[in-house]
Amino acid sequence: xxxxxxxxxxxxxxxxxxxxxxxxxxxxxxxxxxxxxxxxxxxxxxxxxxxxxxxxxxxxxxxxxxxxxxxxxxxxxxxxxxxxxxxxxxxxxxxxxxxxxxxxxxxxxxxxxxxxxxxxxxxxxxxxxxxxxxxxxxxxxxxxxxxxxxxxxxxxxxxxxxxxxxxxxxxxxxxxxxxxxxxxxxxxxxxxxxxxxxxxxxxxxxxxxxxxxxxxxxxxxxxxxxxxxxxxxxxxxxxxxxxxxxxxxxxxxxxxxxxxxxxxxxxxxxxxxxxxxxxxxxxxxxxxxxxxxxxxxxxxxxxxxxxxxxxxxxxxxxxxxxxxxxxxxxxxxxxxxxxxxxxxxxxxxxxxxxxxxxxxxxxxxxxxxxxxxxxxxxxxxxxxxxxxxxxxxxxxxxxxxxxxxxxxxxxxxxxxxxxxxxxxxxxxxxxxxxxxxxxxxxxxxxxxxxxxxxxxxxxxxxxxxxxxxxxxxxxxxxxxxxxxxxxxxxxxxxxxxxxxxxxxxxxxxxxxxxxxxxxxxxxxxxxxxxxxxxxxxxxxxxxxxxxxxxxxxxxxxxxxxxxxxxxxxxxxxxxxxxxxxxxxxxxxxxxxxxxxxxxxxxxxxxxxxxxxxxxxxxxxxxxxxxxxxxxxxxxxxxxxxxxxxxxxxxxxxxxxxxxxxxxxxxxxxxxxxxxxxxxxxxxxxxxxxxxxxxxxxxxxxxxxxxxxxxxxxxxxxxxxxxxxxxxxxxxxxxxxxxxxxxxxxxxxxxxxxxxxxxxxxxxxxxxxxxxxxxxxxxxxxxx
Amino acid sequence: xxxxxxxxxxxxxxxxxxxxxxxxxxxxxxxxxxxxxxxxxxxxxxxxxxxxxxxxxxxxxxxxxxxxxxxxxxxxxxxxxxxxxxxxxxxxxxxxxxxxxxxxxxxxxxxxxxxxxxxxxxxxxxxxxxxxxxxxxxxxxxxxxxxxxxxxxxxxxxxxxxxxxxxxxxx
Numbered sequence: 001x002x003x004x005x006x007x008x009x010x011x012x013x014x015x016x017x018x019x020x021x022x023x024x025x026x027x028x029x030x031x032x033x034x035x036x037x038x039x040x041x042x043x044x045x046x047x048x049x050x051x052x053x054x055x056x057x058x059x060x061x062x063x064x065x066x067x068x069x070x071x072x073x074x075x076x077x078x079x080x081x082x083x084x085x086x087x088x089x090x091x092x093x094x095x096x097x098x099x100x101x102x103x104x105x106x107x108x109x110x111x112x113x114x115x116x117x118x119x120x121x122x123x124x125x126x127x128x129x130x131x132x133x134x135x136x137x138x139x140x141x142x143x144x145x146x147x148x149x150x151x152x153x154x155x156x157x158x159x160x161x162x163x164x165x166x167x168x169x170x171x172x173x174x175x176x177x178x179x180x181x182x183x184x185x186x187x188x189x190x191x192x193x194x195x196x197x198x199x200x201x202x203x204x205x206x207x208x209x210x211x212x213x214x215x216x217x218x219x220x221x222x223x224x225x226x227x228x229x230x231x232x233x234x235x236x237x238x239x240x241x242x243x244x245x246x247x248x249x250x251x252x253x254x255x256x257x258x259x260x261x262x263x264x265x266x267x268x269x270x271x272x273x274x275x276x277x278x279x280x281x282x283x284x285x286x287x288x289x290x291x292x293x294x295x296x297x298x299x300x301x302x303x304x305x306x307x308x309x310x311x312x313x314x315x316x317x318x319x320x321x322x323x324x325x326x327x328x329x330x331x332x333x334x335x336x337x338x339x340x341x342x343x344x345x346x347x348x349x350x351x352x353x354x355x356x357x358x359x360x361x362x363x364x365x366x367x368x369x370x371x372x373x374x375x376x377x378x379x380x381x382x383x384x385x386x387x388x389x390x391x392x393x394x395x396x397x398x399x400x401x402x403x404x405x406x407x408x409x410x411x412x413x414x415x416x417x418x419x420x421x422x423x424x425x426x427x428x429x430x431x432x433x434x435x436x437x438x439x440x441x442x443x444x445x446x447x448x449x450x451x452x453x454x455x456x457x458x459x460x461x462x463x464x465x466x467x468x469x470x471x472x473x474x475x476x477x478x479x480x481x482x483x484x485x486x487x488x489x490x491x492x493x494x495x496x497x498x499x500x501x502x503x504x505x506x507x508x509x510x511x512x513x514x515x516x517x518x519x520x521x522x523x524x525x526x527x528x529x530x531x532x533x534x535x536x537x538x539x540x541x542x543x544x545x546x547x548x549x550x551x552x553x554x555x556x557x558x559x560x561x562x563x564x565x566x567x568x569x570x571x572x573x574x575x576x577x578x579x580x581x582x583x584x585x586x587x588x589x590x591x592x593x594x595x596x597x598x599x600x601x602x603x604x605x606x607x608x609x610x611x612x613x614x615x616x617x618x619x620x621x622x623x624x625x626x627x628x629x630x631x632x633x634x635x636x637x638x639x640x641x642x643x644x645x646x647x648x649x650x651x652x653x654x655x656x657x658x659x660x661x662x663x664x665x666x667x668x669x670x671x672x673x674x675x676x677x678x679x680x681x682x683x684x685x686x687x688x689x690x691x692x693x694x695x696x697x698x699x700x701x702x703x704x705x706x707x708x709x710x711x712x713x714x715x716x717x718x719x720x721x722x723x724x725x726x727x728x729x730x731x732x733x734x735x736x737x738x739x740x741x742x743x744x745x746x747x748x749x750x751x752x753x754x755x756x757x758x759x760x761x762x763x764x765x766x767x768x769x770x771x772x773x774x775x776x777x778x779x780x781x782x783x
Numbered sequence: 784x785x786x787x788x789x790x791x792x793x794x795x796x797x798x799x800x801x802x803x804x805x806x807x808x809x810x811x812x813x814x815x816x817x818x819x820x821x822x823x824x825x826x827x828x829x830x831x832x833x834x835x836x837x838x839x840x841x842x843x844x845x846x847x848x849x850x851x852x853x854x855x856x857x858x859x860x861x862x863x864x865x866x867x868x869x870x871x872x873x874x875x876x877x878x879x880x881x882x883x884x885x886x887x888x889x890x891x892x893x894x895x896x897x898x899x900x901x902x903x904x905x906x907x908x909x910x911x912x913x914x915x916x917x918x919x920x921x922x923x924x925x926x927x928x929x930x931x932x933x934x935x936x937x938x939x940x941x942x943x944x945x946x947x948x949x950x951x952x953x954x
Contacts, residue, residue, distance in 0.1 A: 001875055001876065002874065002875050002877060014877075016875065016877075017874070017877065019882070020873070020874045020879060020882075021874070022882075023879055023882030023885050024857075024866070024870040024871075024873050024874055024879065024882075024885060024889065025817070025857065025858065025860075025861060025866075025870070026815070026816070026817015026818070026856065026857035026858045026886045027817065027858075028817075028882045028883075029816075030816075030819070030883065032810070032819075032820070033810075033816035035811075035814070116807070116811075117800065117802065117803075195917065196883075196917055197819075197821040197827060197829055197881070197883045197884050197915060197916070197917045197918075198821065198881070198883045199821070246881075246882065247881065248819065248821075248881045248882070248883030249880075249881040249883060249917045249918055251917065280823045281821065281822035281823045281824065281826075281827075282823055282824075502881055503879075503881025503882065503918050504880065667877045668877065670877075670923075671877050671880055671918070671919060671923060672880075673920075674919055674920030674921075674922045674923065675880065675917070675918045675919055675920045676920075677920055678919075678920035679917075701822065701823060701824050702822045702824050702826035702827065702915075703824045703826065707826075707827075707915050707917065709908075709912040709913075709914075710907070710908040710909075710911045710912050710914070710916075710921040710924065710925070711908045711909055711911075711912035712912075713908075713920060713921050715904075715922060716920055716922050
């Protein structure tokens with residue numbers, strides 16, 4: 001139950017959300033709610049082919065259709081120098097196809113008309129003459145020497161995008177050579193899609209009289225969008241205002257700049273009037289950024305007592321037709337090298353090869369923290385394979401190999417310096433709370449009766465909060481974040497941040513951080529994000545970076561204000577600054593707690609009674625370059641029962657114990673965990689975007705790409721341990737993505753555990769009932 | 784085509800194309816943008832409203848089909864500046880995050896509690912299974928509906944105090 005926002009010392013308390021009053025009244029303002037005078041609507045014509053040359057495009061009938069104001073093709077954009085745009089991965093991506101199309105649902109032409117329906121009607125009238133080309137959907141075949149080259153625009157005539165590696169190959173090989181036990185497992189993390197409930201869209205409003213472009217857009221990173229738009233369009237950055245209004249969920253889907261945005265901007269530039277583009281669900285699933293699609297092989301070298309020695313991982317990454325994976329520029333496979341997980345490996349070697357295929361671009365999305373989902377799933381899955389091979393309890397194997405509490409800060413074999421952790425404590429709490437030993441007993445009894453019950457554990461380490469400037473940048477811009485806090489004379493505060501929430505509750509939690517630092521209640525602090533004209537420059541919200549980066553900035557910014565406030569307090573109390581103490585609510589004279597002034601008094605004095613030599617006003621800005629990432633961790637346990645007749649898996653219980661350091665708002669953290677576990681559940685059991693041999697996307701909308709309902713979704717249990725981040729200003733770590741990173745392995749481990757008596761060591765996700773049914777039938781099990 | 788439709792108790796007369804979906808009519812012609820669109824296959828329920836007291840997905844009803852009928856949308860839940868118990872329960876139980884499914888979820892919950900004033904968790908989950916939420920994992924939505932049910936049956940007088948202090952200032 002939420003507490004009032006007027007609570008003092010609000011850090012750590014379940015304060016009711018400030019954003020809710022508008023959202024429960026239908027008064028949120030999302031992009032499609034934006035209506036401007038003379039606004040037109042844009043509809044995009046998409047390719048029915050996965051790979052085809054465009055012979056010609058006939059737009060004459062569309063141009064003559066009622067209400068149509070403009071038709072654009074790739075050639076038109078080329079004349080504006082907008083046919084291609086740079087991606088966050090350093091590749092180029094077509095905005096609209098010129099010459100050929102490279103994936104089904106790719107943007108080919110666009111119509112602008114007075115109404116949405118007119119634009120859709122006219123789009124149907126555009127005739128495109130295609131010459132189909134051979135299609136590549138299998139990333140392994142894409143690397144074959146005779147594979148058709150997809151990207152004719154690239155200098156290197158190959159479908160190979162990059163090779164990337166981390167760790168010590170030689171040391172790893174040596175340890176493998178002498179290891180008594182080696183396990184190896186191929187693991188696929190299927191292509192899935194973040195599917196926020198609100199699809200992507202924008203309203204581009206170019207005002208020729210002011211030479212100013214205003215872009216309302218579903219954006220997790222509005223400042224970066226503005227910079228990219230300035231680079232692409234040639235418009236000066238101070239004449240571009242990007243506004244990311246209320247966002248109906250992002251989950252990484254709304255980090256990139258999509259072709260639709262650029263087309264809408266191009267149309268508005270040409271017409272000098274606002275142009276709205278809102279994609280359909282089908283366009284969202286089939287063409288906007290997918291997630292995962294990693295084909296991984298992991299090997300663990302270990303001793304017979306289960307002590308792990310070395311880890312070797314080889315991955316083929318399917319990136320689709322353009323490498324648009326939203327990664328920091330030095331990390332083409334994201335932070336995948338966190339794959340040694342929570343365990344103390346002596347050495348590790350990880351390599352990833354990126355491959356072009358005739359599919360939609362993307363890869364990094366859906367609470368992945370830059371490929372940590374893949375890494376975490378892989379190591380947690382393969383640790384279970386090792387446990388099974390050794391006949392060891394998976395909890396015992398983990399306890400034997402955890403990085404110990406006293407080893408932090410811990411340098412991983414691939415170079416990460418984990419900030420803090422107490423893995424044993426977290427797992428033991430989880431085992432205790434779920435009644436692990438009793439569950440194993442129950443399982444043994446059920447096995448004896450021929451019933452199928454499984455218990456799955458995942459003890460993951462996340463890496464979030466990118467990041468330190470020496471390592472992390474997006475299109476060259478270092479991955480700091482920022483806060484700007486301004487006191488008004490009456491003691492009320494407006495604060496703006498460089499991040500952009502999409503439902504994670506920043507308007508509440510950042511107010512809590514600032515209020516805690518300044519002796520206010522959350523109610524006294526208004527938080528704003530998303531308007532690039534007013535908010536300080538920041539890199540946006542994704543990869544659970546808000547609390548680590550902007551959260552740090554908010555605290556340090558407030559402390560900067562407190563430094564000045566102390567001077568004003570000294571002036572008001574008529575003592576020297578050294579004699580002033582801060583107790584969290586007020587300044588008082590040392591030894592005389594009765595003589596005090598509140599921050600409200602100080603704020604008023606900053607405007608009315610300023611000490612000599614001090615600038616009037618009370619405000620500060622802070623751009624925070626984090627010294628390291630934060631490494632939250634967790635221990636998740638799933639208990640499943642399997643129906644032998646149908647192969648249906650029922651998740652009987654799921655307990656998630658998370659440790660994200662100091663908690664700002666436990667109610668909001670729980671909500672994040674519930675949502676992320678539901679995504680993990682969907683990924684484990686129902687989500688996949690397959691392509692057929694002709695490159696047809698077989699799950700382009702929510703009829704075939706499944707999102708779980710309340711009836712499908714298990715009840716979630718949560719708990720926490722607290723191991724603060726030593727380097728973070730308030731000891732807080734990110735957490736938003738932990739539940740998606742940590743949970744798929746727990747589900748799959750549970751199902752495999754249930755089927756292990758039949759020798760099953762691995763099942764690739766999604767675990768549809770038919771897969772389990774087939775395994776049971778193969779082993780002669782029937783109802 | 785001319786239609787007359789009562790929305791949230793207020794009569795409207797409008798000229799609509801026969802193909803115009805009720806969801807777009809509400810959003811674009813009446814500017815009631817609380818009703819959202821989350822899919823194109825009637826899967827998500829973000830557009831859920833009540834039509835003559837019956838739950839419908841307004842993306843799958845034509846505006847002309849609402850002719851002569853009554854529509855209730857999320858904007859009609861609040862009465863005289865007082866939040867509906869479901870609205871305050873969603874707030875208190877943190878049953879929303881991005882807020883995009885919330886209007887449809889509130890309408891579906893409203894219809895459920897009209898029919899079944901004291902639903903079990905299973906009945907709530909079943910009744911809301913036409914409404915997709917991507918943020919909450921449903922746990923707190925179930926709790927909010929249970930809390931609202933208790934509030935509406937008079938078992939509890941509790942209201943979030945912030946509702947009293949700030950609740951009406953955002954309109």
